[in-house]
Amino acid sequence: MNGNQLTHSICGMCSARCPITVETCNDTVKMIYGNMHSPLKGALCARGVAGKALLEDNERPQSPLIRQGERGEGKWRAVSWDEALDYVAQKITEAQNKYGKQTVLWSDREGPFADLSRGFMRGLGSPNVCSHSPSCDLNTHHACKAVLGLGRGMTVYDFANAKHLVLQTRNIFEAINLGEARTVMQALRKGCKLTVIDIRQSITSSKADTFHIIRPGTDYAFNLAVINTLISENLYNKEYVRAHTTGFDALAAFVAPYTAEWAAQECGVEARAITDLARALAAAAPQVIWHPGWMSSRYADSFQVGRTALVITALLGGTGTKGGIVPGRTPKDCGKPGLKKFVDLYPAVKLPRADGLGADNKAFDPGKGLLHKAFEAINNPPEGVPPVKVYMAWRHDPLQGFPDPDALKKKLDGLDLLVSATFSWSDTAWYADVVLPMSTYLERESIIAGKNGLKPQFFVRRRAVQPRYNTRADWEIISGLSRRLGLDDLAFDSPEAVWSFQLEGTGLTIEDFDAKGFIPLTDDALYIDPATYAFPTGSGKVELSSESFGKGFAESMGVSMLPPYVSPQSPPEGTFRITFGRVAVHTQGHTVNNPLLYEQVPENTVWINTDSAKKAGLKPGDRVRVLDARGGNMGEAGIKITSLIHPEAIFVVHGFGHDLPCESLAVDKGIADNKCLKGGLDLQDQGGGGLSLQEHFVSLEKVG
Amino acid sequence: MSKYVVTHNSAECIGCKACEVQCRSLHNGGAGAFFCRILTVEQSEPRPSLGFVYTSCFHCENPWCVKACPTGAMRRREDGIVYVEKKFCVGCKACITACPWAAPQWNPDTGKVDKCDLCRDRIDQGLRPACVTTCAMSCLGFTVPSEASQERRQHFAEQIQKLRPTTR
Numbered sequence: 091m092n093g094n095q096l097t098h099s100i101c102g103m104c105s106a107r108c109p110i111t112v113e114t115c116n117d118t119v120k121m122i123y124g125n126m127h128s129p130l131k132g133a134l135c136a137r138g139v140a141g142k143a144l145l146e147d148n149e150r151p152q153s154p155l156i157r158q159g160e161r162g163e164g165k166w167r168a169v170s171w172d173e174a175l176d177y178v179a180q181k182i183t184e185a186q187n188k189y190g191k192q193t194v195l196w197s198d199r200e201g202p203f204a205d206l207s208r209g210f211m212r213g214l215g216s217p218n219v220c221s222h223s224p225s226c227d228l229n230t231h232h233a234c235k236a237v238l239g240l241g242r243g244m245t246v247y248d249f250a251n252a253k254h255l256v257l258q259t260r261n262i263f264e265a266i267n268l269g270e271a272r273t274v275m276q277a278l279r280k281g282c283k284l285t286v287i288d289i290r291q292s293i294t295s296s297k298a299d300t301f302h303i304i305r306p307g308t309d310y311a312f313n314l315a316v317i318n319t320l321i322s323e324n325l326y327n328k329e330y331v332r333a334h335t336t337g338f339d340a341l342a343a344f345v346a347p348y349t350a351e352w353a354a355q356e357c358g359v360e361a362r363a364i365t366d367l368a369r370a371l372a373a374a375a376p377q378v379i380w381h382p383g384w385m386s387s388r389y390a391d392s393f394q395v396g397r398t399a400l401v402i403t404a405l406l407g408g409t410g411t412k413g414g415i416v417p418g419r420t421p422k423d424c425g426k427p428g429l430k431k432f433v434d435l436y437p438a439v440k441l442p443r444a445d446g447l448g449a450d451n452k453a454f455d456p457g458k459g460l461l462h463k464a465f466e467a468i469n470n471p472p473e474g475v476p477p478v479k480v481y482m483a484w485r486h487d488p489l490q491g492f493p494d495p496d497a498l499k500k501k502l503d504g505l506d507l508l509v510s511a512t513f514s515w516s517d518t519a520w521y522a523d524v525v526l527p528m529s530t531y532l533e534r535e536s537i538i539a540g541k542n543g544l545k546p547q548f549f550v551r552r553r554a555v556q557p558r559y560n561t562r563a564d565w566e567i568i569s570g571l572s573r574r575l576g577l578d579d580l581a582f583d584s585p586e587a588v589w590s591f592q593l594e595g596t597g598l599t600i601e602d603f604d605a606k607g608f609i610p611l612t613d614d615a616l617y618i619d620p621a622t623y624a625f626p627t628g629s630g631k632v633e634l635s636s637e638s639f640g641k642g643f644a645e646s647m648g649v650s651m652l653p654p655y656v657s658p659q660s661p662p663e664g665t666f667r668i669t670f671g672r673v674a675v676h677t678q679g680h681t682v683n684n685p686l687l688y689e690q691v692p693e694n695t696v697w698i699n700t701d702s703a704k705k706a707g708l709k710p711g712d713r714v715r716v717l718d719a720r721g722g723n724m725g726e727a728g729i730k731i732t733s734l735i736h737p738e739a740i741f742v743v744h745g746f747g748h749d750l751p752c753e754s755l756a757v758d759k760g761i762a763d764n765k766c767l768k769g770g771l772d773l774q775d776q777g778g779g780g781l782s783l784q785e786h787f788v789s790l791e792k793v794g
Numbered sequence: 795m796s797k798y799v800v801t802h803n804s805a806e807c808i809g810c811k812a813c814e815v816q817c818r819s820l821h822n823g824g825a826g827a828f829f830c831r832i833l834t835v836e837q838s839e840p841r842p843s844l845g846f847v848y849t850s851c852f853h854c855e856n857p858w859c860v861k862a863c864p865t866g867a868m869r870r871r872e873d874g875i876v877y878v879e880k881k882f883c884v885g886c887k888a889c890i891t892a893c894p895w896a897a898p899q900w901n902p903d904t905g906k907v908d909k910c911d912l913c914r915d916r917i918d919q920g921l922r923p924a925c926v927t928t929c930a931m932s933c934l935g936f937t938v939p940s941e942a943s944q945e946r947r948q949h950f951a952e953q954i955q956k957l958r959p960t961t962r
Contacts, residue, residue, distance in 0.1 A: 121820060123928050132927040136815040139928060143819065263808040268930055275806050275931055293808050296844035674810040686815050689825075733838045 094120055098127070098607025100539075100551040102513075102531025103137040103144070104677040105201055106267035107539075109607055110138060112532060112554035119145060119532060119555060124268070127606040135266050136675045140686040144530050145558065149683060149752055150514045151527035152559035161503065162521045164751065171562065171570065178524055179574035181507040182214070182480055190476040191215035192441050197222065197461050198484035202539030203551075203564070206580070206588075207484060209432030210568050213577040217439040218478065220459030225491045228458055229386040229778030233396030236639035236651065236777075238409060239627035241455065244418040246543050247379050249273045249282075251413035254374035256367075258287040258309055258399060259388065260381045263294045265672040283374065285367055287312060289669060290697060290741050291734035300367070304357040306667050306739045306784065307658030310391045313380075313398035314655060315353030315364045316371075318345045320405050323365075325372035330407035334620065337635025341401065344635075344652040356657060358736070375406035377413030386778075388669075390785055393778025394653065397636065404632045410620050417618055417625070418542040424611040429540050429548065429592045435579045442475050453642025453649075454779050462492065462771045462781060469504040479506040484564075485528065489517035490679045490745070490762070493770025493783055501771075511567060514680050515752050527561040529553075534563035535585045538592045538603075544615040549608035550589070550600070649776050658785075665787040666702070666740040668716075670763045679745035682756035694760040695730045696790065697741035703731045706790060713793040716740075718766045719786065725761040726793050740788070797873045798912060800926060801935040801942045802848035809834055809846040813925035813934060820924050821908070824901030829910040830925050848934065850925075851876060851897040851910040862892035867907075877911035880904075912936075 094113045101108045101122075109125035119142050124130030144150075154174030159165030169177075185193045194216040198207060200223070211219045223231060231242040238245060249255065250273050262274055278284055278297065286298040287309065295301040304312060320326045321342050331338050350368075354361040371378050380403045382396035389395070400415065408414030421428040442449065444467035445460040454460065464478060465488075471477045481502070489495045499521060502508055510522035513530050528534065536551035553563075562570075565588050572580035582588045589600045602609055624630035628638025636651035643649040661667050675681075675690040682688060696714055698706075708714065710731055716724040725747040735741055747762030764770075766788050773782040809832055817829050830850035837843045853876045860868045860876060867882035868889050878898070883906040889898040890907065898909040913923040921927065922936040935942070 121816075121924065123816075123924075131932070133930050133932055134812060134816075134928050135930045136811045139812055139816045139819055263810075266808075266810065266930070271808065272931060275808075279806070291842055291844065293844060296842075297808075301842070674808065675815070686818055689818075690811055690815065732836075734842050 097552050097554040098125055098603075099554055100531065100536065100549060100607075101134070101138045101141065102551070103141055103681065105199055106269075107202060108134065108138060108268050109549065110134060111607070114554055117555050125607055128608070129269055129272065133268060133272065135268050136690065137677055137681055137687060138268075140681070140684050141530070141532055143684045143686040144514070145532050145555070147514070147684065149754060150530075150559075151512065151519065151525050152561070154527060154560070155525040157523045161508075161523070162499070164520060166525070171560070174524060174526060175567075175570045175574055178507070178509055178526075179571055182575065185479045185506050186214070189479055191439075192218055192444060193476050193478060194218060194480045194482070195220065195444060195464050195478040196482045196484060197486050197488065199486055202541060203536045206432045206537050206565060206568055209435055210572060210577065210580055212433055212436035212439060213572065213580060214575065215439055215441075217441050217456070218444045218459070218464055220445065220461040220464050222461065222486055222488070222491055223458040224460055224462055224774070224779055224781050225387050225488070225783070226385050229393040229775050229780035230383045230396045231458060232454060232639070232778040233382050233393055233400060235455065236397055236636035237400040237404065237633055238415075238417070239625045239633075239638075240417055241457075244542060246416050246418045247381065248413050248416050248544065249277050249379065251377060252277055252282050252379045253377040253413060254283040254285070254371055254379075256285045256287065256371070256380040256399070257294060258381060258383065258395065259386065260383050261288075261292045261294045261671055263297060264292055264674050265384065266674055283370065285370075289736045289739050291732065292671070293674070302357075302359050302363055303734065303736055304359055305658070306669060306736055307389045308357040309389070309395040310398065311348065311353045311356040311655050312359075312364065313395060313402060314345050314348035315350045316368050316402055317341070317398060317405065318348045319350055319365050319368035320372065320402065321345065323368065325368055326405040327375060327407035330376070331405060331634075334410065335404055335632040335634050336629045337633050337637055340635040340652065348655065371402070371406055376408045376411045378403055378406045378408040379415055387775075387780035388782065388784040389658065390773070390775055390782045391653070391656065391777075392780055392782070393775045396778070397651070401634050404634060409632050410618055410623060410625070412617050416544070417623070419544065419546055419612075419616040420542050421540060421546050421611050423616055424546055426611050427596050429538055429596065430594045432580065432591075442472070444471060444475055444478050446472050450644035450647055451642065453639050458779075460779055461488065462774070465498065465501045465771070468501050477504070479504075480509075481505050481507070482509045482511070483518045483522070484511045485513070487512075487516035487518045487679065489521060490764055493764050493767030493773075493781060495765060497769070497771055511564070513561070514683070515750055516680065517750065520750050520752075526567055527559065528567070529557045529561040529563050533557040533561065535565070536563070537565060538589055544617070546611045546616075547608050548598070548603075548611070550603050552607070553585075647776070651777070653777070661738050661787045665789045666698070667738050667784060668763055668766050668786050668788045669739045669741045669784050670744040671741065673743045676743065676745055679748065682745060682748060682759065683753040685755065688755045691743070692755070692759055693727055694743040694746040695728050696761065697730045697732060697735045698790070699735050699737040699739075700731055700733045702737050703729070706792075708790070708792060715791040715793055716761050716766060717789045717791055719768050719788070724766045724788070725758075727760045740790070797938060798853065798875070798917075799937060799939050799942050800848070800850060800912070800923065801937060801945070803933040803935070804846055804848075806931050806933040807832070807846040807848070808931055810930045812928050812930040813848070816924045816928040817910075820913070823899050823908045824903040827899035827901050827908065829899060829908070849895065852895070853912065858892040858894070859889035859898055862888040864888060868898070871914070875912050875914050875917070876909070877914060878906070878908050880906055880908065883907055
């Protein structure tokens with residue numbers, strides 16, 4: 091080899107956390123590629139490769155900052171870590187003394203490295219930990235809970251052995267989790283059929299055997315008609331349904347009116363498209379996956395879209411079955427001890443939550459929380475609950491990820507302290523009182539993570555190079571705060587101390603990770619034994635009508651698990667439903683200022699249907715301004731005219747339209763779809779808790 | 795003959811640009827200079843299709859760029875790799891004009907031309923070109939023409955076999 095040093099680590103360019111190898115020489119990164127010991131075998135996506143440019147980026151926060159001017163004014167005082175941490179710890183203590191322990195709110199994007207922060211919040215005595223989930227996967231997470239009893243993290247898609255895969259608003263080849271994308275492609279090579287249901291063409295749909303463009307917001311109708319067909323044509327697996335599910339009769343009665351002919355009208359497809367798909371799935375059963383989605387905070391009924399996706403898979407016998415949707419396995423299932431947990435250092439906090447979960451609503455997962463409701467509690471807390479006055483946004487940018495940033499800023503204005511821990515500038519960091527700059531994933535190590543699934547493993551992120559600026563790893567920041575707040579058990583002095591805490595009782599040492607970067611806990615994929623496995627639902631079975639989950643809602647909330655279909659509003663004359671998605675070279679907003687990725691896609695483009703463009707007098711090469719429901723200008727961009735998007739919708743890639751002057755590449759490029767969603771913080775899917783980000787209408791104005 | 799060939803299985807390409815970005819991260823040829831490029835071809839008629847084509851340098855047996863170069867900067871190694879010896883390049887762009895695919899790239903920062911050299915430093919260490927190593931879907935291959943041909947024939951044979959109703 092070339093004498094370069096190899097560090098096996100974990101990518102941090104998106105939330106997929108792919109295993110990488112970083113080749114360095116004299117503390118300089120030479121090349122980043124997929125870990126050769128992992129199934130990636132060198133492969134990596136463009137974002138992972140571009141980590142080099144993130145490291146070299148001198149437009150990221152370079153030292154701790156304390157706000158000088160008004161919030162969002164961009165006037166900062168660079169301070170030492172001691173001063174920054176002293177300041178934050180003192181403010182936390184003051185607020186907790188004044189309002190109560192629960193006044194501290196924490197949000198992050200969860201993932202496998204969250205145990206330390208969860209322990210920290212328990213130590214602080216606040217139950218108010220929320221994830222970004224209402225703007226992402228919460229509807230899917232709760233759909234999985236409602237049908238299988240498993241969270242999204244323990245719901246595993248066995249793509250490798252599937253014979254028919256249905257992707258509905260899951261753009262698997264552009265919103266890339268690389269291991270997953272590769273497995274799907276390998277399955278397609280082996281003959282797995284792919285059906286894609288979306289409102290526009292995507293790279294994923296270009297690989298499909300069958301592709302249906304449906305009217306935006308009608309997925310639930312489509313799925314109800316598939317269930318109806320499976321039952322009315324006796325295509326479902328009666329033996330499986332009898333032995334492993336509950337709620338079939340209620341489901342069958344409920345879907346009876348929703349025929350394929352009815353849904354065809356609603357969705358804008360031929361009835362045959364629905365019946366043919368149901369029959370094709372039955373022919374491939376039980377190795378069938380109807381994917382319940384990932385980013386499912388889209389429509390008012392997206393929870394039901396995910397729920398019915400799982401119900402269809404179950405009716406075909408695909409839940410819990412090899413080649414279908416299966417429960418993840420844990421170290422315990424491999425006969426091995428798990429990692430020692432930081433959360434177990436402190437007792438669970440029993441105080442009422444700022445987001446109201448646990449009172450009327452016992453169905454939703456408090457591990458995810460309802461962050462938009464917790465924001466409400468800054469100024470208007472639920473009765474008997476103290477207000478949120480300290481908010482720690484940890485690698486999280488709700489001012490870009492959540493809708494209607496102007497409304498959210500007004501809520502945040504009620505805080506005594508807003509802290510942003512971040513490795514790149516974000517709208518939330520810019521609005522913060524204190525910025526705690528995190529080292530990039532190439533300059534920091536993380537706690538050891540356990541990955542559950544068909545092949546559970548432990549993996550660890552290692553520091554490949556030393557920090558370029560005065561930044562710290564997350565464990566260093568939490569340890570620094572813990573030391574100041576009397577949480578001595580969480581005040582670690584070295585990464586080795588963190589890791590040896592976690593590995594206690596596992597019989598492993600950190601050196602065991604040196605060879606590969608991860609430790610597999612099993613050689614073979616582990617499947618459940620359907621004869622003995624009990625799904626973690628109330629009944630121990632797959633619940634087709636989600637009886638147990640539904641009982642978690644107080645009757646006064648009026649939430650039904652079998653809600654009648656409501657046809658989505660068509661856009662008022664001259665307007666479009668604004669829809670959003672991903673592109674392979676960007677991770678939401680935080681990669682737009684990366685030079686290697688910026689040059690790939692510097693600006694988003696407004697996709698518009700050919701007929702709509704004609705009507706609006708738009709031609710290829712034109713630029714448009716997007717106006718929100720109140721006529722406000724949300725930025726301008728070029729257009730893509732295509733017949734392969736539904737005429738009711740326009741589409742943009744999310745994450746553009748930055749207005750921070752400190753990001754010289756990203757500033758003023760394209761449209762920030764989240765800004766178009768006026769009032770969006772109050773539009774929530776009642777069944778699943780996700781925000782309804784695609785229930786908004788905008789108009790276009792030709793530029794020039 | 796040129797010893798190596800980079801193959802591209804476009805059916806499994808998702809146009810993710812990992813190859814381009816890795817190439818750019820290793821050999822920054824200046825703004826707009828892409829030694830390899832994935833081109834997207836999109837059609838809505840007669841039926842919707844979206845495809846990707848990998849383009850780079852073919853490292854020709856008889857490279858017109860080498861003949862066109864007046865200073866001897868454009869060279870061909872014994873193993874067929876065509877590369878630029880940058881210190882001799884005067885920026886005349888004759889190679890770009892001569893190449894039917896305009897593979898040589900202009901570096902506006904240095905005023906010289908540079909191009910894909912198949913990561914010859916990596917090849918000399920027994921590694922594959924960086925674009926091939928990194929390819930997210932492993933749809934780029936680094937091989938020699940005879941093996942590439944054999945592989946394609948094998949794939950064709952398997953497709954044919956699948957269509958046969960019975961085997962005897």
